[in-house]
Amino acid sequence: MTDLAVPVDDLAPAVITEALRAGGHPVTVTGVEATAIGTGQMAGSYRLALDFDGDPGEVPPTLVAKLAVGPMDKRTSVAGAYRTEVDFYRDLAPTLAVRVPRCWHASVSEDATDFLLLLDDLAPAEQGDQLAGCDVVDAEAAAVNLAGLHGPRWCDPTLADGTLAIVTADEASVLTEVLEPMTSVFTDRFAGRLRAEDQEVLERVPAVAGSWLVGRGERFAPVHGDYRLDNLMFAPDHGPVTALDWQTVSLGLPARDLAFLLATGLSIEDRRAHEDDLVAAYHRALLGHGVTGYDLDACRDDYRYAMLQAPLIIVLGCAVGTPSERGDRMFLAMAERSCAAIRDLDPFALL
Known part of the structure; x- marks a missing residue:
């Protein structure tokens, strides 16, 4: 695995709060502890331990974030793959019956060099x-x-x-x-x-x-x-x-x-x-x-x-x-x- 330092700004409490609220979950995240998981070469995946202000409702205390990482030239070369995955979770998966992690948020930038997925943590699978x-x-x-x-x-x-x-x-x-x-x-x-x-x-x-x-x-x-x-x-x-x-x-x-x-x-x-x-x-x-x-x-x-x-x-x-x-x-x-x-x-x- 290449050096994928946790992108603190991308996983800050305010960012996760905004992402969850965009999906209709009125929560306030006050703390995020991010741990890198997996060995992905096109994107980074992190297990997020979340702290909330008040009742988080159905939002679980841990989620998995997947996002673009690495130098821009590399991200540009795989931007189509980023967009494809976001489109799958956002638009296609709800029409299918294949078992996938629940998606709490899916977004991609206009040029598809940045994206963010918030997915269920599947542990202990x-x-x-x-x-x-x-x-x-x-x-x-x-x-x-x-x-x-x-x-x-x-x-x-x-x-x-x-x-x-x-x-x-x-x-x-x-x-x-x-x-x-x-x-x-x-x-x-x-x-x-x-x-x-x-x-x-x-x-x-x-x-x-x-x-x-x-x-x-x-x-x-x-x-x-x-x-x-x-x-x-x-x-x-x-x-x-x-x-x-x-x-x-x-x-x-x-x-x-x-x-x-x-x-x-x-x-x-x-x-x-x-x-x-x-x-x-x-x-x-x-x-x-x-x-x-x-x-x-x-x-x-x-x-x-x-x-x-x-x-x-x-x-x-x-x-x-x-x-x-x-x-x-x-x-x-x-x-x-x-x-x-x-x-x-x-x-x-x-x-």
Whole structure:
């Protein structure tokens, strides 16, 4: 994590008071103790212990603040992601059934280089561990929660009127151009640690990535884009799953999120043994959210097609992320698991 000193002015009692009052909570915050949490590279997250003058009503004594940090050039480069996350919490999340932290305040500056989210503190829930993976019970809970993102606005034409973007053919072409050199950087970086059969899979992806991204456009919904264990909070004793980090929301084939979750989060053995049941659980949850005209066979076929989501995100994420020992181990584990899934399911045959 880079040096993210607590931005005292941004988290002063007067600022938090104004933010909460803007959301209809008539409180006066007299004290804020901020503790940095998480390892975010695009934004800073802080647990806020709040003191109030008088009865705070329903406002809890601790909240989590997420805000822009770092030099302005870096913030400018990711301003679109800041705006996307604020728009998600402010406008889109209330129309969905996916479990996310309650949002007490969401605002973004006109140029989107500053933003502030005040969210529920989810403790004692714990962040998932992408490197360690998860068990089948937690994977099912995460998949069912994912259906709450996709189902309520499944193929909703009014989504095109909002801020969510769907990948165009021109954008897909640009991705194809940059993905090949990025893949070479990835395979060179992990030379000697990346299995030959996994490298072969990764090197096949750039040639088809553009057509894959724009394929199956007749089915769309909001997609998280990075729905993996590190972006999920798990309640104790296999309790509910809550999804975080909504900077990458877009419109796309819903199964991309499901394929990414299962291909990268489960061990190869667990995925092979349980993925049919997990896809079926996700599909049942979709039907429960009102999706019609989409049978289980079609869902399984989309899941197979969507497997190429994993190498795309792994290669791109590795290229833009700050190198670390844990990060390297994580990317290798994700590559190994997802390349095995691609060999098993052969999404290339569907292109």
